[in-house]
Amino acid sequence: xxxxxxxxxxxxxxxxxxxxxxxxxxxxxxxxxxxxxxxxxxxxxxxxxxxxxxxxxxxxxxxxxxxxxxxxxxxxxxxxxxxxxxxxxxxxxxxxxxxxxxxxxxxxxxxxxxxxxxxxxxxxxxxxxxxxxxxxxxxxxxxxxxxxxxxxxxxxxxxxxxxxxxxxxxxxxxxxxxxxxxxxxxxxxxxxxxxxxxxxxxxxxxxxxxxxxxxxxxxxxxxxxxxxxxxxxxxxxxxxxxxxxxxxxxxxxxxxxxxxxxxxxxxxxxxxxxxxxxxxxxxxx
Amino acid sequence: xxxxxxxxxxxxxxxxxxxxxxxxxxxxxxxxxxxxxxxxxxxxxxxxxxxxxxxxxxxxxxxxxxxxxxxxxxxxxxxxxxxxxxxxxxxxxxxxxxxxxxxxxxxxxxxxxxxxxxxxxxxxxxxxxxxxxxxxxxxxxxxxxxxxxxxxxxxxxxxxxxxxxxxxxxxxxxxxxxxxxxxxxxxxxxxxxxxxxxxxxxxxxxxxxxxxxxxxxxxxxxxxxxxxxxxxxxxxxxxxxxxxxxxxxxxxxxxxxxxxxxxxxxxxxxxxxxxxxxxxxxxxxxxxxxxxxxxxxxxxxxxxxxxxxxxxxxxxxxxxxxxxxxxxxxxxxxxxxxxxxxxxxxxxxxxxxxxxxxxxxxxxxxxxxxxxxxxxxxxxxxxxxxx
Numbered sequence: 001x002x003x004x005x006x007x008x009x010x011x012x013x014x015x016x017x018x019x020x021x022x023x024x025x026x027x028x029x030x031x032x033x034x035x036x037x038x039x040x041x042x043x044x045x046x047x048x049x050x051x052x053x054x055x056x057x058x059x060x061x062x063x064x065x066x067x068x069x070x071x072x073x074x075x076x077x078x079x080x081x082x083x084x085x086x087x088x089x090x091x092x093x094x095x096x097x098x099x100x101x102x103x104x105x106x107x108x109x110x111x112x113x114x115x116x117x118x119x120x121x122x123x124x125x126x127x128x129x130x131x132x133x134x135x136x137x138x139x140x141x142x143x144x145x146x147x148x149x150x151x152x153x154x155x156x157x158x159x160x161x162x163x164x165x166x167x168x169x170x171x172x173x174x175x176x177x178x179x180x181x182x183x184x185x186x187x188x189x190x191x192x193x194x195x196x197x198x199x200x201x202x203x204x205x206x207x208x209x210x211x212x213x214x215x216x217x218x219x220x221x222x223x224x225x226x227x228x229x230x231x232x233x234x235x236x237x238x239x240x241x242x243x244x245x246x247x248x249x250x251x252x253x254x255x256x257x258x259x260x261x262x263x264x265x266x267x268x269x270x271x272x273x274x275x276x277x278x279x280x281x282x283x284x285x
Numbered sequence: 286x287x288x289x290x291x292x293x294x295x296x297x298x299x300x301x302x303x304x305x306x307x308x309x310x311x312x313x314x315x316x317x318x319x320x321x322x323x324x325x326x327x328x329x330x331x332x333x334x335x336x337x338x339x340x341x342x343x344x345x346x347x348x349x350x351x352x353x354x355x356x357x358x359x360x361x362x363x364x365x366x367x368x369x370x371x372x373x374x375x376x377x378x379x380x381x382x383x384x385x386x387x388x389x390x391x392x393x394x395x396x397x398x399x400x401x402x403x404x405x406x407x408x409x410x411x412x413x414x415x416x417x418x419x420x421x422x423x424x425x426x427x428x429x430x431x432x433x434x435x436x437x438x439x440x441x442x443x444x445x446x447x448x449x450x451x452x453x454x455x456x457x458x459x460x461x462x463x464x465x466x467x468x469x470x471x472x473x474x475x476x477x478x479x480x481x482x483x484x485x486x487x488x489x490x491x492x493x494x495x496x497x498x499x500x501x502x503x504x505x506x507x508x509x510x511x512x513x514x515x516x517x518x519x520x521x522x523x524x525x526x527x528x529x530x531x532x533x534x535x536x537x538x539x540x541x542x543x544x545x546x547x548x549x550x551x552x553x554x555x556x557x558x559x560x561x562x563x564x565x566x567x568x569x570x571x572x573x574x575x576x577x578x579x580x581x582x583x584x585x586x587x588x589x590x591x592x593x594x595x596x597x598x599x600x601x602x603x604x605x606x607x608x609x610x611x612x613x614x615x616x617x618x619x620x621x622x623x624x625x626x627x628x629x630x631x632x633x634x635x636x637x638x639x640x641x642x643x644x645x646x647x648x649x650x651x652x653x654x655x656x657x658x659x660x661x662x663x664x665x666x667x668x669x670x671x672x
Contacts, residue, residue: 075499075502076502099499100499101470101497101503102497106392109397110398110428137602139602142602152545154543154544154545154546155545156542156546156602160546160549160631163632183397207545209548213394233549235546235549238555238564239548239567244498245544245548245567246529246567247545248499255412278655278656
């Protein structure tokens with residue numbers, strides 16, 4: 001059954017008429033994902049890549065019974081798109097948009113706590129349940145169905161590890177890119193909890209990086225609650241402190257959020273930590 | 286984006302926070318004129334985006350305008366603080382504090398809420414207080430939809446043992462700091478110290494703001510405040526090209542798609558380069574890796590004279606490895622770099638991509654299959670050992 005999305009997940013694409021939205025809609029459909037509709041105010045009634053377009057998420061949900069949305073609208077409109085999806089009762093909202101102002105996400109994050117909606121992202125590659133559903137931009141070609149769950153703060157580093165696992169003959173249950181922003185809709189701990197409870201996931205890989213304390217919280221959770229084996233890689237050992245490394249959240253502030261501190265916490269919790277992401281399949285064998 | 290002290294204090298003043306009536310200057314004569322206008326002793330403060338200005342001799346007290354001018358002459362374009370040349374100084378009236386407190390707002394990643402922080406130990410870096418006396422820091426979470434409540438500011442004032450006579454002024458400053466924080470899309474707004482001065486007034490003697498880069502598009506006025514003179518040329522070039530780049534001090538240039546993978550590539554170089562060879566930069570070339578963008582990225586990397594070799598690491602996801610390889614060769618022919626380059630392609634059609642690179646048989650261009658092999662080859666190339 002994997003986590004978050006499977007072949008029964010019915011998806012609307014917000015921002016389907018844009019260049020990115022259109023391109024990735026095609027990719028998602030080709031992968032076999034159930035894309036049931038798209039949204040673009042003012043373009044309701046049109047069709048994009050064989051998918052009906054609606055003016056609002058509410059209309060799309062009423063007509064298609066969609067229960068998930070993926071957002072490709074540009075960063076300035078991302079928060080509004082998330083509010084709209086939540087207001088329409090969409091349960092899973094995956095926001096690919098980047099960059100999204102932190103202040104917008106703070107408001108979204110606190111608002112969503114009072115709703116039934118879950119947000120993944122923003123500024124993330126989305127999620128992929130191999131062979132069933134691709135909600136976002138993770139390239140489907142490199143993945144294969146299996147029992148390794150992946151939770152990651154980054155995009156291409158995730159693709160690397162998926163690819164390495166596939167080449168080692170190890171498939172994946174679900175790959176979740178939570179995003180590298182300081183505030184994200186779904187935390188690493190929440191995804192770990194889902195993997196722990198998912199019968200199809202038998203092993204877990206964490207791909208973290210410098211900044212914040214998500215990995216330290218993850219270590220704490222693993223120590224207390226996880227029975228499944230976990231391997232991890234933490235990027236940014238060589239990054240200078242006080243400097244943002246691409247991702248808005250990837251910064252060591254006031255000596256906190258270093259790779260060393262995260263690695264130590266994970267190792268203490270029994271996690272096998274790789275010095276090189278290519279070691280991950282070997283650590284999970 | 287970090288704002289200078291004078292820029293931060295100007296913002297604070299716009300939001301009704303009391304600040305010293307100082308002005309910024311870039312020549313000793315300007316310093317003299319400002320000091321004369323202010324009358325009385327002044328403090329000359331270096332405006333660089335680095336901490337520890339006082340210890341580095343960048344903050345000086347002057348009794349007369351003449352002394353201020355002479356001190357400024359020794360600082361302006363002369364003094365370097367953590368490698369940064371001082372090009373501007375702030376001239377503030379010298380106001381000896383009777384007591385100092387810390388007041389700041391930032392975002393708490395764990396709770397997903399903004400956080401008001403205060404401490405009676407002002408004038409010291411908050412990280413330092415957190416290490417030595419963490420109980421001294423009082424925290425109040427702010428609901429971003431509701432904003433900071435007046436009672437929360439009173440909670441804080443009482444917890445830091447601020448004398449009651451200052452509570453009203455303190456609340457007003459805290460509420461205004463929150464308004465300033467929101468209106469400017471800040472990720473940090475800090476008054477340190479907030480001083481009690483003669484006449485029982487509260488005054489923001491020093492200020493610091495960090496603006497969310499993701500929100501700069503809606504603050505053109507703030508974006509224009511960027512100190513481009515303090516930026517290395519390579520970083521300016523990258524920013525203008527929309528490439529995420531950070532200059533470091535190693536010898537091996539890196540070009541990678543994706544921030545996480547870019548950091549990982551740097552780490553691999555450090556792992557195999559040891560103490561002598563490290564990454565020269567962080568560079569995320571973004572998705573697609575089209576020829577034009579690759580060429581620009583190559584030029585940026587090569588603008589740093591200490592670069593001895595370059596490692597290009599591209600994961601072809603939706604963009605296929607063969608397209609990336611053709612783009613690489615086109616960019617290579619355009620820029621004609623004189624240093625050896627190691628290219629690693631992984632992902633979709635990576636094998637076809639590697640074949641294209643191999644058959645092109647360009648001298649000084651080497652292929653690699655794994656991240657480990659690529660990092661080892663890039664280090665060997667920097668040492669001049671790769672043939």
